[in-house]
Amino acid sequence: MRDFLPADVRKRNYVINIIKQVYESYGFEPLETPAVENLETLMGKYGEEGNQLIFKILKRGEKLDIENARSENDLSDLALRYDLTVPLARVIANNRNALPKFFKRYQIQPVWRADRPARGRFREFYQCDADAIGSASMLVEAEQILAVSEILRRLGFNDFTIRMNHREILRDILDTAGIGVNDHATVLIAIDKLDKIGTDGVAKELSARGIDESASKMVLDIFEQTGKIEGRHAEINRTIVGNLLNIVSQEVLADIGKILRYTAGAPVLLDPSLARGLSYYTGTIIEVNVPDLAGSLAGGGRYDGLIGMFGKEQIPACGVSLGLERILVVMDERGMFPPEIAGSTPADVLVTLWSDETAAESLKLASELRASGLRVTVYPEPDKLGKQIKYADTIKVPFVCVLGESEIAENTVTLKNMRTGEQQTLPRSNAVSLMKKLGE
Amino acid sequence: MRDFLPADVRKRNYVINIIKQVYESYGFEPLETPAVENLETLMGKYGEEGNQLIFKILKRGEKLDIENARSENDLSDLALRYDLTVPLARVIANNRNALPKFFKRYQIQPVWRADRPARGRFREFYQCDADAIGSASMLVEAEQILAVSEILRRLGFNDFTIRMNHREILRDILDTAGIGVNDHATVLIAIDKLDKIGTDGVAKELSARGIDESASKMVLDIFEQTGKIEGRHAEINRTIVGNLLNIVSQEVLADIGKILRYTAGAPVLLDPSLARGLSYYTGTIIEVNVPDLAGSLAGGGRYDGLIGMFGKEQIPACGVSLGLERILVVMDERGMFPPEIAGSTPADVLVTLWSDETAAESLKLASELRASGLRVTVYPEPDKLGKQIKYADTIKVPFVCVLGESEIAENTVTLKNMRTGEQQTLPRSNAVSLMKKLGE
Numbered sequence: 001m002r003d004f005l006p007a008d009v010r011k012r013n014y015v016i017n018i019i020k021q022v023y024e025s026y027g028f029e030p031l032e033t034p035a036v037e038n039l040e041t042l043m044g045k046y047g048e049e050g051n052q053l054i055f056k057i058l059k060r061g062e063k064l065d066i067e068n069a070r071s072e073n074d075l076s077d078l079a080l081r082y083d084l085t086v087p088l089a090r091v092i093a094n095n096r097n098a099l100p101k102f103f104k105r106y107q108i109q110p111v112w113r114a115d116r117p118a119r120g121r122f123r124e125f126y127q128c129d130a131d132a133i134g135s136a137s138m139l140v141e142a143e144q145i146l147a148v149s150e151i152l153r154r155l156g157f158n159d160f161t162i163r164m165n166h167r168e169i170l171r172d173i174l175d176t177a178g179i180g181v182n183d184h185a186t187v188l189i190a191i192d193k194l195d196k197i198g199t200d201g202v203a204k205e206l207s208a209r210g211i212d213e214s215a216s217k218m219v220l221d222i223f224e225q226t227g228k229i230e231g232r233h234a235e236i237n238r239t240i241v242g243n244l245l246n247i248v249s250q251e252v253l254a255d256i257g258k259i260l261r262y263t264a265g266a267p268v269l270l271d272p273s274l275a276r277g278l279s280y281y282t283g284t285i286i287e288v289n290v291p292d293l294a295g296s297l298a299g300g301g302r303y304d305g306l307i308g309m310f311g312k313e314q315i316p317a318c319g320v321s322l323g324l325e326r327i328l329v330v331m332d333e334r335g336m337f338p339p340e341i342a343g344s345t346p347a348d349v350l351v352t353l354w355s356d357e358t359a360a361e362s363l364k365l366a367s368e369l370r371a372s373g374l375r376v377t378v379y380p381e382p383d384k385l386g387k388q389i390k391y392a393d394t395i396k397v398p399f400v401c402v403l404g405e406s407e408i409a410e411n412t413v414t415l416k417n418m419r420t421g422e423q424q425t426l427p428r429s430n431a432v433s434l435m436k437k438l439g440e
Numbered sequence: 441m442r443d444f445l446p447a448d449v450r451k452r453n454y455v456i457n458i459i460k461q462v463y464e465s466y467g468f469e470p471l472e473t474p475a476v477e478n479l480e481t482l483m484g485k486y487g488e489e490g491n492q493l494i495f496k497i498l499k500r501g502e503k504l505d506i507e508n509a510r511s512e513n514d515l516s517d518l519a520l521r522y523d524l525t526v527p528l529a530r531v532i533a534n535n536r537n538a539l540p541k542f543f544k545r546y547q548i549q550p551v552w553r554a555d556r557p558a559r560g561r562f563r564e565f566y567q568c569d570a571d572a573i574g575s576a577s578m579l580v581e582a583e584q585i586l587a588v589s590e591i592l593r594r595l596g597f598n599d600f601t602i603r604m605n606h607r608e609i610l611r612d613i614l615d616t617a618g619i620g621v622n623d624h625a626t627v628l629i630a631i632d633k634l635d636k637i638g639t640d641g642v643a644k645e646l647s648a649r650g651i652d653e654s655a656s657k658m659v660l661d662i663f664e665q666t667g668k669i670e671g672r673h674a675e676i677n678r679t680i681v682g683n684l685l686n687i688v689s690q691e692v693l694a695d696i697g698k699i700l701r702y703t704a705g706a707p708v709l710l711d712p713s714l715a716r717g718l719s720y721y722t723g724t725i726i727e728v729n730v731p732d733l734a735g736s737l738a739g740g741g742r743y744d745g746l747i748g749m750f751g752k753e754q755i756p757a758c759g760v761s762l763g764l765e766r767i768l769v770v771m772d773e774r775g776m777f778p779p780e781i782a783g784s785t786p787a788d789v790l791v792t793l794w795s796d797e798t799a800a801e802s803l804k805l806a807s808e809l810r811a812s813g814l815r816v817t818v819y820p821e822p823d824k825l826g827k828q829i830k831y832a833d834t835i836k837v838p839f840v841c842v843l844g845e846s847e848i849a850e851n852t853v854t855l856k857n858m859r860t861g862e863q864q865t866l867p868r869s870n871a872v873s874l875m876k877k878l879g880e
């Protein structure tokens with residue numbers, strides 16, 4: 001887990017602000033949940049691999065009985081949030097009556113997984129989720145795809161693709177290949193790695209997991225044939241018909257067709273081999289990729305069964321999640337941050353400090369400058385003027401206001417432009433307008 | 441620990457944004473640290489009571505040996521952040537060369553304490569800290585007091601007081617009363633409760649902790665005599681001299697006098713009985729109170745010894761911490777939120793959906809409206825118009841754009857003003873300007 005120094009935080013906030021703005025422009029409302037959930041809320045929601053990666057919190061006080069503990073569950077009752085979707089499902093089930101029948105929320109918070117760190121993968125990382133609760137309409141999927149596209153475009157990405165699939169398509173393909181329902185989860189976890197380990201890798205993993213080799217070959221052959229389908233509109237329907245008609249239901253194909261129609265303009269393609277790792281998806285699934293990153297920048301899907309696990313009512317739901325860290329890794333490598341973010345400074349102006357006796361006057365000048373919207377730092381202790389200027393240079397502040405005894409006596413200030421080195425003494429009331437003029 | 445629904449998050453963000461703006465205007469830079477720290481980083485930094493309240497994380501995989509575990513330390517290696525000051529000290533010690541010699545950072549993040557919840561006290565809560573590293577000058581304290589005052593004033597508080605004290609004043613008072621150095625920490629923890637349990641309560645607690653009764657009486661008598669000293673400038677010096685001259689060093693009195701001079705205009709008063717619970721403070725300490733809350737809205741102090749515990753170098757430091765939850769509790773009870781925050785809506789306009797066939801057109805209109813800066817939500821599925829209007833009313837959206845087959849054919853939109861109930865059909869391109877006009 002990492003510390004973020006000021007330059008890092010500014011980049012993170014730049015990306016988060018764009019994500020927030022776009023989500024809000026689509027009518028998503030902010031929601032926040034605690035970092036800590038009851039352990040039982042999380043267990044069994046993410047598949048077997050997920051269970052292993054949950055950070056568990058030690059029981060406290062009398063509840064902790066080390067002597068008689070036999071398992072992790074005897075020692076732990078709480079856990080760190082693993083994603084933002086399961087907490088959302090819990091919130092919806094608990095607050096159904098306080099929320100509108102269609103509820104669109106966004107949530108930008110960290111999650112924790114006890115995973116091995118890799119490029120763009122950390123044990124603490126931020127998810128930026130937008131979910132719509134209460135509707136089974138494909139307009140929901142379409143809006144989320146459009147929102148993600150707009151976010152990535154506003155961040156400067158122009159080479160991303162949004163791969164889409166449907167859990168029923170996968171199920172139908174596995175059925176067609178003769179893979180039993182009990183093996184579906186196992187097979188999906190292997191297929192999810194297709195992009196990383198290739199066809200041969202997946203074949204090996206399926207074999208190791210005891211899947212019949214002819215069935216496994218048939219699944220991979222179907223993926224080979226369908227490929228990634230890039231057509232749209234009438235065309236996509238023809239392509240899908242040609243490749244999948246005998247396998248997939250008309251209803252699912254119609255849903256896929258709708259999403260493609262509604263998202264015209266976004267780089268969406270149908271990829272029948274897209275699996276997604278999490279076990280709670282029930283319908284459409286998506287994943288967003290760029291060429292220079294093995295993992296995905298975003299992912300999501302429909303999970304119509306999850307909320308029912310926390311309440312009596314089964315409520316349809318669908319969401320998308322942007323991975324902040326991966327977006328930042330790619331933007332950093334490509335140099336995609338605007339200059340005002342990449343080269344930001346702690347303040348617009350430094351006010352010098354002449355002596356203890358003039359300190360109150362330096363603070364007063366700082367307060368006047370702040371009132372006009374400037375960010376101002378005061379040199380904290382009496383020191384040689386050269387040292388104060390050098391410090392201003394180190395922290396890259398563009399202006400220094402020198403306030404010595406003569407300036408105070410004459411109600412002036414000596415303004416030094418740190419970029420050009422020029423300086424001039426002027427009435428205190430004129431300092432702000434000159435800085436604004438020079439700063440343009 | 442609590443969930444925050446949209447109306448809560450908006451209030452929280454309103455307060456956080458003002459805190460951020462003011463901190464940034466004072467030249468503080470943003471820093472973020474992970475929620476999870478090594479357990480050993482936190483242990484022993486907060487006093488004995490603090491150690492008990494740290495949430496510990498269970499070891500994972502092979503590191504966890506339940507059978508042979510004898511203590512909590514055998515079972516846990518990580519812990520949840522308990523405050524933002526100790527992580528900052530660790531960051532400074534680790535990154536000394538990457539940071540300027542004077543480093544001012546702010547940090548607004550949650551911390552966790554396994555405490556009994558009370559009014560304004562939660563197990564997960566946000567601290568909003570501003571700290572200055574590298575200078576022992578009293579200008580540092582003054583700037584932080586001024587920043588906190590400005591934040592509280594901008595939030596609408598006008599009845600807060602900033603109590604100030606110095607750990608050396610307390611030490612000198614305890615010495616004068618004949619309390620041995622080894623009992624100082626115990627006595628300070630009891631004195632810290634003076635506001636909550638009163639003089640008698642503290643006397644009882646001191647007696648229960650085995651402190652000599654005549655010494656304990658003398659300490660409380662001194663506090664009685666000094667009271668809370670409200671004077672300023674020359675006056676404060678006279679008052680302090682009268683009450684404390686024989687006890688406290690000239691140097692500390694001079695420092696206190698400087699802070700009072702530099703913060704003229706802020707409601708600062710010297711309270712020789714102010715103790716603060718945390719063990720790492722070494723110099724000035726402050727606490728900010730309002731009449732209608734037993735706890736404090738903010739607190740802070742100088743901790744010149746803490747960074748040295750993580751590195752070779754002893755570096756002076758001083759900080760202040762605003763408690764977000766307590767500020768929110770008081771603001772909620774007093775009704776201090778501006779109407780646009782208290783009555784905010786998920787969107788500015790709802791676009792209706794006529795049928796699957798017209799869905800793409802509704803999405804297109806939504807996209808046009810968003811391009812002009814509006815927050816737009818689209819009704820997700822075909823439904824009776826009355827139901828769509830009713831939903832818009834439920835979520836309190838001020839405008840509805842009805843887009844039926846005739847509107848699409850004629851390139852118009854029917855705009856309904858939800859406040860007045862009036863509606864009119866107009867060219868699509870005019871909808872935005874009319875909404876902006878009506879919204880004023």
